[in-house]
Amino acid sequence: MKIAVVRNVPAGAPAGQEQEFELPDELDGAMTISAALHEINARYGANIAHYASCRRGICSGCLVRVDGEVKKACATLARDGMVIDALNRKKSIRDLICI
Numbered sequence: 001m002k003i004a005v006v007r008n009v010p011a012g013a014p015a016g017q018e019q020e021f022e023l024p025d026e027l028d029g030a031m032t033i034s035a036a037l038h039e040i041n042a043r044y045g046a047n048i049a050h051y052a053s054c055r056r057g058i059c060s061g062c063l064v065r066v067d068g069e070v071k072k073a074c075a076t077l078a079r080d081g082m083v084i085d086a087l088n089r090k091k092s093i094r095d096l097i098c099i
Helices: 033-044
Strands: 002-007 017-022 063-066 069-072 083-086 092-094
Touching (some): 002 033, 017 033
Parallel strands (some): 002 083
Antiparallel strands (some): 002 017, 063 069
């Protein structure tokens, strides 16, 4: 499963650059986007900045854009080929975190 994350102001890369990560195919549809981001950080040392507040779909702190649609990262299953971006890139502090 390949997931692309739009890195907003990452070290050494221009803002808004997509970075692709590969996870085992058996994880396709088996974990949330939040869990996939944690897995990517653990496997690749990617240090993708993202919110992980309630982790139950209640608070909306983890809102991101997935293929252009607003989704809760803690309640949406990660799928092969998805592109994850900050909710509002103009207000992005770093990666998926916005003010």
